[in-house]
Amino acid sequence: MTTDNELLRPHAEQLYAAELEALTRNDSSARPASWLLSPSAVVTYLLGGSLDDGTVITPKYIGPRRIMEVAVATLATDRALLLLGVPGTAKTWVSEHLSAAISGTSTLLVQGTAGTPEEAIRYGWNYARLIAEGPSTEALVPSPIMIAMQQGKIARLEELTRIPSDVQDALITILSEKTLPVPELGMEVQATKGFSVIATANDRDRGVNDLSSALRRRFNTVVLPLPASADEEVSIVTQRVAALGKTLELPDLPTAADEIRRVVTVFRELRSGVTEDGRAKVKTPSGTLSTAEAISVITHGIAMSAHFGDGVLRPADVAAGIAGAVIKDPSADAVVWTEYLESVVRERADWADFYRAARSALS
Structure with a gap:
């Protein structure tokens, strides 16, 4: 079995497991439902600091504290978070660490491309079982976003503006109604507390697949700047x-x-x-x-x-x-x-x- 030390690129929750554990032990502030840490502890995890027991938390993001506070506060509400900025401003990095600190996992990820299908956001099917048995919950293949809804976790959506506009719109019901209909089974998946979406977008890609006003309203946008000095x-x-x-x-x-x-x-x-x-x-x-x-x-x-x-x-x-x-x-x-x-x-x-x-x- 491969250990974390043998991995070329461990996930944030693996690489910083000791820090997350220490923050959990020392965190006495109120936590939103399903969150592993309180909002203030999440910001400490991102920006670094020293805990009461002497544990040193390394900074994951170097920049204005207020930006991280706004991002974390957004995820504590019912709004999704859009991290916007030029390439190389740590959007993906921040998204990963926010998910790790809040949900304990950063792996519920949809990578946006021009070929991303709607199934990547909603759900797909195991077509062998679908043909053999017809529509059933066993034949359903949930997307990372559906899994996050069911488990009350953070889903990550990379390069949102590279996804075709009609596929983007599959998010509207999820983000506004916090539900995902499955008409083939006559059911729906309702999001449990703690669910949210962190999307990233490159502002150099404006005009590729601009967000509709309806979808943009579902996000609180936080712009990550280039380093100030x-x-x-x-x-x-x-x-x-x-x-x-x-x-x-x-x-x-x-x-x-x-x-x-x-x-x-x-x-x-x-x-x-x-x-x-x-x-x-x-x-x-x-x-x-x-x-x-x-x-x-x-x-x-x-x-x-x-x-x-x-x-x-x-x-x-x-x-x-x-x-x-x-x-x-x-x-x-x-x-x-x-x-x-x-x-x-x-x-x-x-x-x-x-x-x-x-x-x-x-x-």
């Missing part, structure tokens, strides 16, 4: 890289701090279109250059250093990864990256090694 983003990247490094059994590189700061600076300058000191404008590439991509670049660099380098994270280990993140459109983005190297990077004396590595990566 470079220090905040560096902290996020450092924390996530350390966690991923342990999972992937990569070495802990104490010298990684300088390269993390450099990658974050490059991403923020290209994202905003202006240098850190505000003195020069730069062109922005077509991609988003999210915090998640910065984490990926650093993790890849550590792997390069560990397996093909000398164990010290150097500019050459991250240069190719940054170029790959920036250059999504080979023609337009290559020009943006080259101009940035020549007009900004080349002028920074302490970035000379990075400039040479980045130029070499373009060859």
